[in-house]
Amino acid sequence: MAEIIGGVGTSHVPSIGIAIDKGLTETPDWKPFFDGYIPGKQWMADKKPDIAVVVFNDHGNTFFLDRVPTFAVGVAESYKPVDEGWGPRAVPDFQGATDLSWHFVDKLVENHFDPLVCREIEVDHGLQVPMELFFGRPEDWPVKVVPIWVNTIQYPIPTPQRCWEMGKVLREAIESFPTDEKVVVMGTGGLSHQLQGSRAGFLNREADEAWLDGIANDFEKYRDMSREDYVEQFGSEGAELIMWLVMRAAMNPKVELKHRHYYAPASMTGAGMVVLENA
Amino acid sequence: MTGSAIPETPLYDRQGSIRGYKLNKMAMSLGRPENREAFKADEEAFLDSYGLSAEEKAAVMSRNWHDMVALGGNLFFILKIAAIDPAVMTEIGAAQAQMDHADFLKQRLGKE
Secondary structure, eight states, X not given: OOEEEEEEEEOOOHHHHHHHHTXXXXXXXXXXXXXXXXXXXXXXXXXXXXXXXXXXXXXXXXOOTTSOOSEEEEOOSEEOBOOOSSOOOSOOOEEBOHHHXXXXXXXXXXXXXXXXXXXXXXXXHHHHHHHHHHHOSOSXXXXXXXXXXXXXXXXXXXXXXXXXHHHHHHHHHHHTSSSOOEEEEEEEOOSSOOOSSTTTTOOOXXXXXXXXXXXXXXXXXXXXXXXXXXXXXHOTTGGGGHHHHHHHHTSOSSEEEEEEEEEEEETTEEEEEEEEEEO | OOSOSSTTXXXXXXXXXXXXXXXHHHHHHTTXXXXXXXXXXXXXXXXXXXXXOHHHHHHHHTTOHHHHHHTTOOHHHHHHHHHHTTOOHHHHHHHHHTOOHHHHHHHTTOOO
């Protein structure tokens, strides 16, 4: 059966991608941010996963308000980067782990989730940036992907508890998938930021640091928090952190925190990552 | 969950989505190069083709990032306007907070 070799939580701020595109990674503003990802990148290179499951939200690039899926799963053979207004970024297409995607869809529906199933769809920076942070800019990505979209744009967004339940189904799907492939699960988004309303520019470094410490082995409080709690602590857009819960729930109750990094602000956002392995 | 009890934090709920639908739809269309060209060629005509109100048009044409959001624009859609007519994210953020950009960087983001 397929195996989960680890879980990653990471930011997916679009300006990270722009910094890479413009060659700004060594500038004083960005170097400390990118340097902190070196151990995570090395971990990924050592672990050599075959498949990355990437949990992220679209940012009004692929989905418009005419149809807003609460959860969507990609089952495509490949995914192109979407045009976010500047033209598509020059990152390679992402090959889909089609069979695992379909198997996950089966498991979701058996477990009373009702996802939108996407056969032809493009991906925005929410998936691109985490891949670049952990795999760099290869000519071809060394992994196939299973994209999972979570609506965090238009309310009602799903509850943190629902994200948690989905993570448990994800684990069941991976561990019942009849190959010997190695899978990394990436929960993305956050950390604290708010882009709209007069509280825009809200950052909560303390809450971010506590999250990065606690998501490993003190996760219960985050699993049990309300959406309002997320918005209050992490800002209206910082509520994206609920997507890390999908990853965390796919791991053992006890995990080892292998790597951790925090930097703020990246553009207007608290940014960072954790790398977890099952203990 | 609608609205928000947290001060100064509007959530993008059904009221915003309904109110800002045309504005957001216009902005979403800028993800296609031919629409960006049409926007650049004759902005007002382009906005009219999406049925924007006079107030919405004024907000877009003056790049008033605060008013666009107040009219139901969602930042993720209207950012495509900033891709055509470049504005940096922190300037758009400062406009949301109705603060001077330098003050915003210092007071909100802790940047000197």
